Amino acid sequence: MTAISAVSGKTDLKNTRVLIIDDQEPNRKLLAALVTSMGVGFIEHAKDGVEGLAKVESFKPDLILLDIMMPNMDGFEMCRLLRKNPEWRDLPVLVNTALSEPRERVECFEAGATDMVVKPINAPEVLARVRIHLENRLLVGTLRQYHERVAQELAMASQMQRSLLPDPAWLSTLPATVGLTIESRFETSSELGGDFWHLRKLEDDRLGLVLADFSGHGISAALNAFRLHTLFDQHPPGLDPAKWMAELNNALKPLLPVGQFATVLYAILDMKNNRIDYAAGGAPSPILMLPGQEPRLMDASGIFLGAMLDADYETLSIDFPQGAQILLYSDALTEDLDKDDLMLEESGLMELAKASQGEAKPLEHLMSRFESRFPPPWTDDLTAIWLRHSGL
Incomplete structure (x- = not known):
């Protein structure tokens, strides 16, 4: 069951995992500080899309904060490759980018981004969007577990009926x-x-x-x-x-x-x-x-x-x-x-x-x-x- 704070009424995020992918260390540290202040319990970093994809497999995040313009593999290519894997098709990806043209934003979503915030970083907006996506992720996970449990119980009941x-x-x-x-x-x-x-x-x-x-x-x-x-x-x-x-x-x-x-x-x-x-x-x-x-x-x-x-x-x-x-x-x-x-x-x-x-x-x-x-x-x-x- 998802933990809820009795004081704030907000979801407890201490068991959630966030992966921050950005080639600039100051940006990674700033985003990590913001995410930590929300109570997120586990944070990992990557410097480009190649390292980011590897971290996705090992860290198994609940949310990715992704920069677009990076060396070796940019955010566009990483998103496309990520979405090809059925396991990560529904993983929320929050793009953090300096791109401001409408066409460039559309390209982000076409590549597989879930949401977007524009640099320079606006802390309240980042916090709000990260919380929304993590809470949705937790709710979806809870619902999926419930459906799986019901399916297992129905399968057992069906076997009993056939017996x-x-x-x-x-x-x-x-x-x-x-x-x-x-x-x-x-x-x-x-x-x-x-x-x-x-x-x-x-x-x-x-x-x-x-x-x-x-x-x-x-x-x-x-x-x-x-x-x-x-x-x-x-x-x-x-x-x-x-x-x-x-x-x-x-x-x-x-x-x-x-x-x-x-x-x-x-x-x-x-x-x-x-x-x-x-x-x-x-x-x-x-x-x-x-x-x-x-x-x-x-x-x-x-x-x-x-x-x-x-x-x-x-x-x-x-x-x-x-x-x-x-x-x-x-x-x-x-x-x-x-x-x-x-x-x-x-x-x-x-x-x-x-x-x-x-x-x-x-x-x-x-x-x-x-x-x-x-x-x-x-x-x-x-x-x-x-x-x-x-x-x-």
Whole structure:
């Protein structure tokens, strides 16, 4: 945190660093005395641009006081070379020069100067300009550190969120163990998102699958996804989808901020008996593709999870024989806009699903076609899960 003097209200400059570059020793001493009187803690000197560039690398100043007319390398050339290095592109350079013609001043700024004072030195003006640029430098540095810290924390949170997803190594074993092949895609519209899907083992070799999409985006939606996952330990998915949805809804509702909710679908995959039992709350309609039949939409209507207490849900059942496939998804697939501001909608997604169901990796094929029309980044979080009864 930048230190502020309680008496003057000015920023404490004791940790700032100023590099003075001037071929005249009296000028260097005068500027050093002025800068020292402000409380600047570290000062270095250079006699020309060549020495100045070397000092920039070793001293790493917060501000350069630069003369223009110097031997070996003048201030113009030094500024140009300094600005070519991305590390010093934003370093404030205060030119202290006897040049007075407008054209000469413009040349200073074109070379990369940040500001200018004209010789002979006016002490109050130099002090004021040096303080402004050092305080700005400190503020920018503080802001950059804050952004870097936030970015690191968001990256860690994103990793935590992705760690809640099913383990890809476990998913790869399912074709051999239960005859189920799963492809999935999970993308957030920002660092964090409100989409969430979960798969776990149940009794009798059944699998319980949850797909949820919380309202909103970013951190608030992600926090709700974490809340939902935490509730799974207290209310583990059971064999009665409607009953479990009702219990989960009553547990989640008090935890959500006002006006927030989730679309959700909970399905029990019974691969032995070629059957899926499920309950839903306002979720996008999954696309069911049975062998020899046209794709159709499954009913995923119902009350949003967390929208109201004591909501009732209905358990529905479908046949899921060998060769059958289902596409589960969040609404980014149907509601994102293309360059003409048109949505894919359910009908368009069904066409993509139909064209992809014969592929070895149908979801990868579908997403390739989708991204050609709706290239990322998307405005909403996107989750897509392709289930295929591949048989044992």
